[in-house]
Amino acid sequence: MQDTEKSPNSTPGLGPTGAWTLVITSVAGFMASLDNLVVTTALPSIRRNLGGGLSDLEWTVSAYTLTFAVLLMFGAALGDRFGRRRLFLGGLAVFTAGSAAAALASGLGFLIAARAVQGAGAAVMMPLTLTLLTAAVPAAKRGLAFGIWSGVTGLAVATGPLIGGVLTQHLSWQWIFWLNVPVGLLLLPLAFLRLAESRGTNPRLDIPGTALVSTALFGIVFGLIRGNADGWTSTPVLTGLVAGGVLLAAFVRYELRAAHPMLPMRLFRSRAFSAVNAASLLMFLGMFGSIFLISQYLQGVLGATPTEAGVRMLPWTAMPLIVAPIAGIVSDRIGGRGIVVTGLAMQGAGLAMFALIAHHTTSYTAQLPALVICGIGMALYFAPTASLVMANVAPHEQGIASGANNAMRELGGALGVAVLSTVFSSNGGYGSARTFTDGLVPALYVGAATVLLGAVCAFLIPSRRPAGPVPAPAAKVLEPVG
Incomplete structure (x- = not known):
């Protein structure tokens, strides 16, 4: 079949390879992002079916988040070393296998292990989606392509509870995992046939740096996730946070001296790189924590079913599909800083409005x-x-930068659920509709303030209009098969 025949190239100017790459990477990004929160609305059903205590059920969420966060940068480095398409295929296969194992789980221990496998596959797959997309799309159209990709993956994060609730309510909790299997099996041959292979120009693996940052992020994310359940002054939580901070400092020191660092510290000398990553962390902190609480508010206080709660949130969650591609086109012409600042300011204002009413x-x-x-x-x-x-x-x-930005988002999400839940429990609780609202309102104000601080960080990104085509990644690129 010719590339131009029945291609998904409905977006002018991307070219057949770029259009196929956009479809494949967007769907893969959707699956990986969806599994961040898709399990939350299924926890009561899982508990009834598999038993276990609250802490056991929390690990069905935490196992995915932890492995996803700590292995993201290693996944990007592996792609540079062994080939981005090859590692993307491997990550997709592991994620799909982990999803099937989770659906077949007969006990909580097996389910938790399968969720960890899912997270490992997603960590390898996710950072490579952007580098593959960058290599395949013409420079003048990357804003549009990134806007579509970002809108799809952002929609997945926001609609995770809705999709999980619908599947659990109308089918069973196993279907939140079975959903990934046919999609993964369809994407594997498409990715093999349609994606171009590429490698980084410095393929050496930084094993000491990888070990330090992975262990550090594990400790920090573990502490953030377990803080509410075990207490912020408990030995496991304090050990994780303190040890993670020390190891993160050791990682920075090592990377400053390493001949071939996995994350060159000079990147953070760029005001633009530092500011956009700080804004990403703060955005996900405020957004993740707020969605986590608002979803429960709609169900536990206002009496909506999981499906009804998701439908009522569609004016929020479906908006990226409509607005993000348009914003991507505009950013190609005027630059992205003003759009990001405006978006963060509106997100913060919206959360504050919700807290008011x-x-x-x-x-x-x-x-x-x-x-x-x-x-x-x-x-x-x-x-x-x-x-x-x-x-x-x-x-x-670019592969390492993508991994770093995704790690910032995951850390922001884990921190958001932990921090806003702490604010919630300090001011209210689950005892009644009134006490839930008493906790929700200050938590949303904290979420709004955090996102607005992200807008301040984004304002520090240097303002400049696109100056012409951006060169494609310096890599050895092979034509896709077929």
Whole structure:
């Protein structure tokens, strides 16, 4: 079959290879991002079916988040070393196998292990989606392509509870994992046939640096996730946070001296690179924690079913599909800083509006303006962020930059759930609709303030209009098979 025949190239100017790459990487990114929160609304059903205590159930969420966060940068380095398409295929296969194992789990221990396998596969697959997309799409169209990719992956994060609730309510909790299997099996041959192979120009693996940063992130994320359950002053939590901080400092020191560092510290001398990563961390902190609590508010306080709660959040969660591609096109013409700043400001304002009207009797009509503003803000943030990350590093370092930015997002998400849940439990609780709202309101204000701080960080990104084509990654590129 000719590449131009029945190609998904409905987006003008991407070319057949670019269009196929956009479809494949967007779907893969959707699956990996979806599994961050898809399991949360299924936990009661899992407990009834498999038994176990609350801490056991928490690990069905934590096992994925931990492995995803700590292996992201290693996945990018492996792709540079052994071939990005090859490692993308390997990560996709591991993720698909882990999903099938989770669906077949007959006990919580097996389910937790399968979730860890899923996270490992996603950590290898996810950072390579952007480098593969950058290599395949013409420079003038990358803002559009990144906007679509970002909108799809952002939608997955936001709709995880909705999809999990619908599948659990109408089928069974196993289907939140079975969903990934046919999609993964379809993507594997498509990726093999349609993606171009490439490698980084410095393929050496930084084993000491990888070990240090992976262990450090494990300790920090473990402490953040377990803080609410075990207590922030408990020995395991303090050990994880303190040891993680010490090891992270050791990683920075080692990378400053390493001949071939996995994350060159000179990248952070760039105001643009540092600012966009700080904004990403703060955005996900405020957004993740807020979605986690608002989803429970709609169900536990206002009486919605999991499906109804997801539908009511569509003005927020579906907005990236509508706005992000348009914002990506605009960012190609005027630059991304202003769009990201506007998006973060709108997201923060929307969360503050929701906090203002949140009550145990609030109508959906009163919620709607805040949800719409949050959705537009999230879409405007997602659209140009990938372009800003890629445009401010050398071409041969784009894989590492992608891994670092994704790790910042995952850490922000883990921190957001932990911090906003702590604020919630300090001011309210699950005892009644009124006490839940008493905890929700200050938590949302903290989330809003955090996102607005992210807008300040984004404002520090140097303002400049696109100056012409950005060179493709310096790598040995082979034509796709077929």
